[in-house]
Amino acid sequence: MKLREFFSEKDGKFSMGRLLMCVVVIVYLFIAVYVGIETKSVPDIPVGVVGLVTLLYGVNKFSVKN
Secondary structure, three states: OOHHHHOEOOOOOEOHHHHHHHHHHHHHHHHHHHHHHHHOOOOOOOHHHHHHHHHHHHHHHHOOOO
């Protein structure tokens, strides 16, 4: 799968929601790995991160199509 296909909707249009979700997840993973290495423990996933990803997904899925 090409990166362009991964960030595209079924109709071929670029999906900003998918890009934002990917960025949020990657940034959180880097932060979680850093905190895990520094504290020598597995960090919890905050509810705010899960809520943000869910919000971005919902906005992308239910946004008004022009």
